[in-house]
Amino acid sequence: MLPGVGPRSAQRMAYHLLQRDPAGADRLAAAIGHARNTIGHCRLCNTFTEHELCSLCAGPQRDRSLLAVVETPADLLRIEQTHTYRGLYFVLLGKLSPLDGVGPRQLGLEPLAQRVAGGEVREVVLATGFSVEGEATAQYLAAWLTGRDIRVTRIARGLPVGGELEFVDSGTLAQALLDRRELGP
Amino acid sequence: MLPGVGPRSAQRMAYHLLQRDPAGADRLAAAIGHARNTIGHCRLCNTFTEHELCSLCAGPQRDRSLLAVVETPADLLRIEQTHTYRGLYFVLLGKLSPLDGVGPRQLGLEPLAQRVAGGEVREVVLATGFSVEGEATAQYLAAWLTGRDIRVTRIARGLPVGGELEFVDSGTLAQALLDRRELGP
Numbered sequence: 001m002l003p004g005v006g007p008r009s010a011q012r013m014a015y016h017l018l019q020r021d022p023a024g025a026d027r028l029a030a031a032i033g034h035a036r037n038t039i040g041h042c043r044l045c046n047t048f049t050e051h052e053l054c055s056l057c058a059g060p061q062r063d064r065s066l067l068a069v070v071e072t073p074a075d076l077l078r079i080e081q082t083h084t085y086r087g088l089y090f091v092l093l094g095k096l097s098p099l100d101g102v103g104p105r106q107l108g109l110e111p112l113a114q115r116v117a118g119g120e121v122r123e124v125v126l127a128t129g130f131s132v133e134g135e136a137t138a139q140y141l142a143a144w145l146t147g148r149d150i151r152v153t154r155i156a157r158g159l160p161v162g163g164e165l166e167f168v169d170s171g172t173l174a175q176a177l178l179d180r181r182e183l184g185p
Numbered sequence: 186m187l188p189g190v191g192p193r194s195a196q197r198m199a200y201h202l203l204q205r206d207p208a209g210a211d212r213l214a215a216a217i218g219h220a221r222n223t224i225g226h227c228r229l230c231n232t233f234t235e236h237e238l239c240s241l242c243a244g245p246q247r248d249r250s251l252l253a254v255v256e257t258p259a260d261l262l263r264i265e266q267t268h269t270y271r272g273l274y275f276v277l278l279g280k281l282s283p284l285d286g287v288g289p290r291q292l293g294l295e296p297l298a299q300r301v302a303g304g305e306v307r308e309v310v311l312a313t314g315f316s317v318e319g320e321a322t323a324q325y326l327a328a329w330l331t332g333r334d335i336r337v338t339r340i341a342r343g344l345p346v347g348g349e350l351e352f353v354d355s356g357t358l359a360q361a362l363l364d365r366r367e368l369g370p
Contacts, residue, residue, distance in 0.1 A: 068362075070350070071350070074351055075350040075351065078350050078351060078353075078355075078358060079350070079358065079362065081355055082355045082356075082358050082359040082362065083359075084359040084362055084363060085362055125362070125365055126368070127350065127362070129344070129348060129349035129350050129351075130344050130345070130346055130347055130348045130349075131347055131348075131349060132347075134349070142368045151367065152367070152368045153365040153366060153367050153368060154365060154366050154368050155343060155344065155358075155361040155362055155364075155365050156341050156342060156343030156344070156360065156361045156363075156364035156365055156366060157341060157343045157344055157345070157346060157348075157361075158340060158341030158342045158343040158344075158361075158364075159314070159315050159340065159341070159342055159343075160315070160342070160345065160353070160354065160357040161315055161342060161354065161356040161357045161360055162315055162316055162317075162356070163314060163315045163316075163342075164314035164315075164316060164319070165255070165256070165260040165263050165264070165312065165314050166259055166260065166263060166314075168263075168345070169345065169346065170263075170266055170267045171267075171346040171347075172345040172346045173263060173264065173267050173340075174267040174268075174269040175341065175346055176340040176341045176342075176343075177253075177264065177267065177269055177270055177310070177312070177340055178269060178341075179340075179341035179343075179366065180310055180338040180339060180340050180341055181338060181339050181341060181364065182336065182337070182338050183311070183327045183337045183338060183339050
């Protein structure tokens with residue numbers, strides 16, 4: 001049931017807790033229960049937090065004119081780990097997926113609309129992935145955000161850092177050529 | 186000695202040719218000898234060809250104002266296989282690698298200088314890889330090409346097509362954020 005844990009690993013973990021570490025089992029159960037009771041979503045950005053606002057939204061350090069839209073709290077964390085982004089976030093908690101019954105209405109864009117209408121945000125960075133659904137979500141949001149006097153950008157698609165042309169798939173190489181950037185003098 | 190062929194594979198191939206297919210061994214030897222005698226480098230772009238000019242440089246179909254600089258003939262082929270590039274090429278036959286004794290002089294940039302001075306080329310697409318050497322080569326060429334009234338571009342760096350934020354390394358994600366593109370309405 002947990003990502004990366006198959007039936008055999010699950011059995012090994014269960015037997016370990018029951019046989020060797022019953023006190024650990026109690027602590028784990030209590031920790032999970034505590035997390036379920038205390039962790040909710042940030043009122044502004046939707047990420048996980050124990051408070052009404054997450055530390056990023058509550059803090060004064062971030063550039064409030066820059067708003068990155070991501071699919072999940074895990075994606076927010078990935079971007080934070082790069083230590084290069086200094087703006088705030090909006091977590092969609094999903095992506096458009098008509099086959100699974102997730103349309104624009106299910107995504108819950110109302111809080112994003114309010115956020116953008118607030119006047120502080122100057123640029124929305126569409127940082128959903130490049131899966132079919134992630135790309136469809138970005139395209140939908142780009143259309144939805146036009147006419148609002150806001151810069152709308154999309155994270156780049158191309159070769160990975162350290163990547164050689166020889167080892168990149170054709171689709172990515174084609175995009176890297178199409179999205180080529182002008183180099184300054 | 187051949188890429189992807191270890192000692193065991195080499196032994197299997199040798200024994201196969203000698204025991205089961207001696208006529209095939211003769212044909213293979215003749216084919217390799219023939220290739221060595223007839224295949225040289227295109228006078229304009231440096232890629233492999235049996236003629237003075239390769240079919241791309243000799244043909245009328247390509248956009249001669251667009252010139253992609255690549256590291257090897259294999260990279261040229263990779264770009265051709267994407268079916269998205271309609272310009273011509275210049276193959277460096279190497280990349281800057283001071284530790285291996287390859288400096289700008291060893292790269293043989295004279296033909297590229299002549300090509301660019303010809304007046305037909307309006308844009309040079311630096312399509313070397315994103316290894317340390319490939320990136321150093323691109324930066325060197327970008328500086329070398331400034332002041333020539335030519336647009337100098339670099340292929341994009343970022344997430345692969347179909348890629349999710351979760352599975353991309355931090356360096357690539359950081360670049361994808363830095364190189365984010367403006368989306369039109």
